């Protein structure tokens with residue numbers, strides 16, 4: 001087993017980090033404050049090849065291994081969590097199921113424009129009364145002549161107000177429960193489809209989130225994504241990708257907190273000494289470093305297992321997400337503590353990181369749901 005990054009991985013990481021430092025990070029405070037969607041940054045991520053990394057070249061992708069993708073993702077999340085979240089919802093949560101389960105026509109229609117950053121995608125599962133409990137959704141799709149009629153509503157959808165395309169989860173046969181769920185592609189502008197205003201949020205304010213409404217929304221037959229009534233299982237595969245992506249989100253935030261804390265501890269003085277001299281500060285920084293390094297290894301392992309199609313990747317994606325997100329929240333809290341009163345003030349990066357960190361414990365399945373998944377695997381072992 002070799003834990004060393006290759007020379008290529010180091011080079012790609014360095015050059016992508018430069019793009020993030022120069023083009024993405026300087027806008028992070030503004031897009032958070034004004035709740036502005038960073039469309040130019042998403043286009044830049046398309047041009048740089050980040051969005052298409054690991055996807056087949058014929059659909060606008062480029063070669064890339066899962067470890068390199070995680071390395072770059074960490075740089076992006078460190079620079080701007082909002083940009084990372086919206087990019088991930090588009091080129092991950094939307095594009096992955098299209099790539100894995102779509103027809104040739106669907107892949108050619110949707111992937112090149114989304115992976116280039118010109119168009120934006122979203123994945124719509126959550127409804128006002130059902131988030132963790134996917135089988136509790138009410139949205140339904142009924143067959144009519146040569147098409148489908150969708151009725152229902154969704155909420156908390158990342159990129160909801162700005163997306164061009166949506167993967168929508170709906171019941172096609174409610175009696176069959178999880179074997180009666182299917183995925184559909186809905187283009188913005190389709191008759192009977194509308195979207196709500198951006199919801200006001202605690203964090204990731206530059207990544208717009210909204211409700212979606214389907215009122216006798218009629219889509220063509222060919223907009224069924226993947227196999228009829230197999231949507232629950234397609235979603236499970238998509239969410240394994242998504243959970244690793246969310247773990248990388250938390251990792252980037254945690255690493256940013258560590259770097260901010262180290263710099264501040266060197267600058268700020270109290271009782272005639274730099275903060276960096278105090279043992280309490282050392283302990284916080286040592287814990288940050290320890291949790292971040294363990295999280296990174298967990299993420300790489302989960303990403304590698306998913307690439308191998310290992311069924312245990314579901315377990316390791318949950319472990320990586322749970323560990324990283326819960327420690328990122330703690331690390332962000334400690335970073336604010338190291339900054340004292342300044343950490344509580346707008347305009348200080350750790351204040352934003354603290355707000356952004358919390359989503360890691362909620363999105364792509366809450367911590368409680370990750371624990372339920374892990375327990376299920378443990379039960380199956382004994």
Ligand SMILES: Cc1cc2nc3c(=O)[nH]c(=O)nc-3n(C[C@H](O)[C@H](O)[C@H](O)COP(=O)(O)OP(=O)(O)OC[C@H]3O[C@@H](n4cnc5c(N)ncnc54)[C@H](O)[C@@H]3O)c2cc1C
Pocket residue numbers: 089122123124125126129130131132133155156157158159201204209359362363364365366367368369372
């Ligand atoms: C900023 C943001 C972006 C999002 N983006 C998207 C998106 O792009 N697409 C999308 O579909 N959704 C999205 N979501 C929704 C997100 O996935 C859900 O909020 C999340 O899955 C939790 O669902 P819920 O909010 O309905 O909470 P609930 O499911 O109602 O859960 C409430 C509480 O009960 C706990 N709980 C529920 N069931 C159990 C159980 N079995 N055991 C123990 N505890 C349990 C939960 O862990 C939680 O603490 C987003 C949410 C946010 C905040």
